[in-house]
Amino acid sequence: MTQQPQNTAARRLVETLVVNGIDRVFCVPGESYLAVLDALADVRDRIEVIACRHEAGAANMAEAYGKLTGKPGVCMVTRGPGATHASIGVHTAHQDSTPMILFVGQIALADRGRGAFQEVDYREVFGGLAKWATEIESPERTVEVVERAFATALQGRMGPVVIALPEDILHADGGPAPVRPVTPAKAALDPAFVKAVRDRLAGAERPLLVLGGSGWSEEAAAAIGDWAERIGLPVALSFRRKDLLSNDRSNYAGDLGLGPNPKLIQRVKDADLIIAVGARLGENPTLGYTLLDRERTAGTLIHIHPGPEELGRVWPTLIGATANCSLAALALSAIEPGRDWKAQAQAAHADYEAFIQPVQVTGAVNMSEVIRHLAEVLPADAILTNGAGNFAAWLHRFHRHRAMHTQLAPTSGAMGYGYPAAVAAKSVHPDRDVICIAGDGDYLMTGQELATAVQYGINTVTVVVDNGTYGTIRMHQETHYPGAQRTIATDLKNPDFVKYAEAFGAFGVRCERTEDFPAALAAARNAGRPALVHLITSAEDIAPNRTITGLRSK
Structure with a gap:
């Protein structure tokens, strides 16, 4: 085997992360950046590597980490489908002005332009999503490029940076070592x-x-x-x-x-x-x-x-x-x-x-009462997360936030954001309550990250609000295209979410009435492992003062 340089580009990259205070990396491992993973093995005491079950989950975790800490959230994925799966997190970071760095494994420089296996031009793909999309082409400039990524992510309107890592340059001499952390420039008022x-x-x-x-x-x-x-x-x-x-x-x-x-x-x-x-x-x-x-x-x-x-x-x-x-x-x-x-x-x-006073509903679960209960029993520093859907309207209207860094929600309107965000938040603050409020359609877009939570002992609590429909879209269909039999593609056949949670080794409890929610939440918070409350709601109570019609006759 050929002797590898001691200070490779991969090692310089990881050293730059350490110098800049990055304490965790969210990833799905890939063969295209094995050298970086190997370098991370040498700094396990300083950087925790959390392996996720999907690149969208990893990217959303990194974005949530950036929101919560103010430092760039770091995500690592492999080339091609790994990068495109992760693009959702980059889009959210851009819309939400969140500092983030996505490192993407890349084909060897020598193979560029040949249509190689999983070849993608990342400057072109991410040019409109990221503040800066680039590729390390000179290994000795690795620290320079990564430091610029930190500065770009943090300066001005914060946002995401994407860096492609050609696999052959990762083994080459990485050039000068980082000297100090990046200090972003900040403009003040005249x-x-x-x-x-x-x-x-x-x-x-x-x-x-x-x-x-x-x-x-x-x-x-x-x-x-x-x-x-x-x-x-x-x-x-x-x-x-x-x-x-x-x-x-x-x-x-x-x-x-x-x-x-x-x-x-x-x-x-x-x-x-x-x-x-x-x-x-x-x-x-x-x-x-x-x-x-x-x-x-x-x-x-x-x-x-x-x-x-x-x-x-x-x-x-x-x-x-x-x-x-x-x-x-x-x-x-x-x-x-x-x-x-x-x-x-x-x-x-x-x-x-x-x-924010409770409102009347038609079903057995009143979400205005459920959300108000959260504010009554949770500490002021409890973190609430959510993805997208009309279920979130109840959370945003009726929950009182009493401290900073207690809301993780995508202004991009990304479904599937809430649960990965909760995993990231609980990994950063294991001593704080972290509650994800998710719709049924929303949760199953990234719900497999429950396996990540169980694997790493990240004890999140999730409330899955199950009304059996893509309710927001159905509401818009009924508004814009009224008439019998005009709704389409919005009915959902959901699993038993309690059994789903238990299959991962998590705790699950079912709740069908408002008055049963306090006990269900308490059981989930005290489970000592990741937990899920399967909350059955009526689709007629789609959002405060909004209903979906015609469901009672089904």
């Missing part, structure tokens, strides 16, 4: 801009603060939360960013997303000044770009975002600035506008409180 915000705020009668995006520190979120509460500035949180501030704050007005409070919608429309920090103000927070008006935003919107490309992308601004969310929040929290809006804040929070 003092003149802060003064302009103060002047505009001082003259506003109906101001509103909207927070969203990524890159928030707990210190900065607390500072701007305390400031806004002290001056009575109503605050709304963007789509699936409900954990940026405690929902119990006296000025909290609710979240902007799917199915928002009608009174919050009116408050946004009536605002004569909107200060948006971090939020992109994209399709979901603006109700399909209908909530805001371009003519009005030109005179009422102050937009602060870490990515300059987002400023003026859709909405003209009164004034805008490129800045890191945390640095911007700390600067704004020093403003003294010389007045307050406490009566408006009190009214906004009262509207929020009224909106």
Whole structure:
């Protein structure tokens, strides 16, 4: 056997991960990057390698890790189908502004362009999904490329990077070793801009603060939360960013997303000044770009975002600035506008409180009561995860988030996200409760990662909300194509999820009534192993105040 260089590109890559504080890698192993796996074997005491059952699960775990820690989540997959399976996590990281690095094994450089086994041009495939997609072509530049990946993922609007690893270069000399961790550059607000915000705020009668995006520190979120509460500035949180501030704050007005409070919608429309920090103000927070008006935003919107490309992308601004969310929040929290809006804040929070009161349903399980029970019994630092589907509307409306880093949910609307996210979260915080709320169709897209949880002793709790249908799509079919026999491709034949969980070695319990849920949840939390609550719900109760018709006659 040919003697291999001691400091190969594969080893330099792993050294760079160690230097930058990466403590776990989510992967599906592949022959195309065996050299990297071998290098990881030498740092088991510093990097835990979690082998997953599908690349989509691994990529979603890495994305959730990035959301939760602020460090790039690292995923490793093999070439071709491994990479395309993982693309869902890259798309979510892009939409959600999450730092992430996907390493993809690649054919040998010498075989490029031949249509080799599983050959893919990753620059082309991921060019529109990632902030940067590249391939290491010179082994001695490995550290340079990986360090640039860290900087790219973390600077400006955070996002994913994809690096292809030709298998032949991984064995070559890797060049210089990493010296220090990457320190991302962060833009701050110009003092003149802060003064302009103060002047505009001082003259506003109906101001509103909207927070969203990524890159928030707990210190900065607390500072701007305390400031806004002290001056009575109503605050709304963007789509699936409900954990940026405690929902119990006296000025909290609710979240902007799917199915928002009608009174919050009116408050946004009536605002004569909107200060948006971090939020992109994209399709979901603006109700399909209908909530805001371009003519009005030109005179009422102050937009602060870490990515300059987002400023003026859709909405003209009164004034805008490129800045890191945390640095911007700390600067704004020093403003003294010389007045307050406490009566408006009190009214906004009262509207929020009224909106989250339980609602009536037709079935035996009332999801508004189920979700409210979670807030009553779980610690403030419990992490709630979900994928996509109308089941999530119950969670987002009725659960009170009281601490940062307690919500993991895809703004990309990716089904199957919730369970891998829960596995990642529980692996990072084994001492915290991690509850995944999943729809039946949603869960089975990545439910096989229950095997990963059992293998590594990652004791997640999952509530599978089973209504036997792709309910969101059926609801849209009935809305847009009404009439007998027009629904199609939405009925589901589900397994017995209790038996499913038990087949993996997990705990399972079935629940069919609201009053039985507290005991089922307690049993799952105390199981001492991964657990699943199979919650049977009626498809007629598809979402708060929304029903699917015609099911009783079936």
